[in-house]
Amino acid sequence: MLSIKQGKQLNTVLIGLLAWGVALVIFFPIFWMILTSFKTEIDAFATPPQLFFTPTLENYTLVNERSDYLRFAWNSVVVSFGSTAIGMLLAIPAAYSMVFYETKRTKSILLWMLSTKMLPSVGVLVPIYLLFKNLSLLDTRTGLIIIYTLINLPIMIWMVYTYFKEIPKDVLEAARMDGATLFQEIWQVLLPMSKGGLASTVLLSLILSWNEAFWSLNLTASQAAPLTALIASYSSPEGLFWAKLSAVSTLACAPILIFGWISQKQLVRGLSFGAVK
């Protein structure tokens, strides 16, 4: 017979094994992608799949030659950082106004903003495409920045709203009594107090824009195409290219994956719109 203590220990071990098992299964595709990126094309296509092989870096050099990876990556960087910056410039004043100068309509405005997120992109694909064509915004980074700012704005406002909501109003009032201007009040008092929340809003916006793949596939061709479009261009098979595909995918995902790992705890609170503490 096991004593209670031994039983508990056994339980912990079993739960640990179960959790590790599930985690390894879920992480496996990413692990496999990274592994394959270091194989030669012949190893990558071998049956059964090879777990042990002589690693090579040739895919990473080849990918750069074949598709000018850096240009796509630069487009991704410009578009996601650009839209995030503009989004924050709009979201911070909006949330400030709604939290500290609440009116009767504030709650309905918030819910309405969230509901614009429900407008499916396909529903407006045609008009946006034609508008962009007329305004020469097709296949430009500016065009993508505009779209990403608009589709992420409701979520950003919501997140910043929930963070500002936690700041005691007296602190701002005290600053106001000391004669702080509106700008000083926001810039020197409010923003430093909600640094963590703002950082997670920025991160989420970056992740969403970096990975967005409806508008980027439909509105860009060669000039402004970000990494999502580069990867999609690998969807038509042309002989043995699994290893190169893996290398370019690893390159495309690595920055955001690392970002996400660092910021996972921050992200949860933002993503749950304050419903989870």
Next chain:
Amino acid sequence: MNTTTLKVSDIKSGKKGESGVMGIAKQNAKISRYLVSPSVLLLLAWMLIPLSMTIYFSLIRFNLLYPGENEFVGLENFEFFVTDESFAAGMSNTLLLVGSVLLITVVLGVLISVVVNQAFWGRGIVRVMLISPFFIMPTVNALVWKNLLLHPVSGVFAAMWTFFGAEPVDWFTEYPLFSIIMIVSWQWLPFAILLLMTALQSLDQEQQEAARLDGAGPVDIFFHLTLPHLARPISVVVMIETIFLLSIFAEIFTTTSGGPGYETTNLAYLIYSQALLQFDVGLASAGGLIAVILANIAAFFLVRLVGKSLTEKN
């Protein structure tokens, strides 16, 4: 400029300092109320301009291959769109996709987060591994699954099947919609885990202990304490996932292109193919409007459900 107006008002009111500061505060309050306006106006434009264009296009004949023939056709586009066999397929695929992925991610998400919420060795690493797929871009997700895992010849699944003596399966040909559901679930499961795991950390431990002392088994505790505690985060998961799942596009675009036949064509892909592959803007706009109406029905219930739970605590 502010200081001079301040002085004038000081002299007028005869008091020093206080009323001047109040003047600024009042002025600030006035401006502050309008700080939300730029966002509201932009979102309003973002909603109204394209939407009214879609409505207009849906009522005329508008094919990019036949320019100039833009006469008013009433509801003909809607009729064509709805009666075409692709519509029924697109509708049922959309609902199947959204429904299955929601079910899979919520059920597995609850189970996994309950397991991971226990103490064990290496929890931090397990956590990181579990949430990683959420950060992978949809096009990478689709191509890695299609070429490295599900490929009928060189894929890992094929190797496993062969190992156990079974015939390897050509997933995207034989079970196309199932394959899409699988890869989309893989992408969204981490989101559910992430949220539910965090929610579990605020579960009252003492209450659980008390229930255990009263003789409640783990199953009782799960259904009577854990699950009710997760109701709110689950509703958030359902809302956010629905928003994104209704317009799943890249995963289909990069793997099956909606095929074979219409087996993996959802509403989003159907409208895309009508507009940008067949150039029938009128028809695509009618489809777009139907997608908007569908999404609004979903939004009506979801925003009510979640909006209530979000605003009531304030």
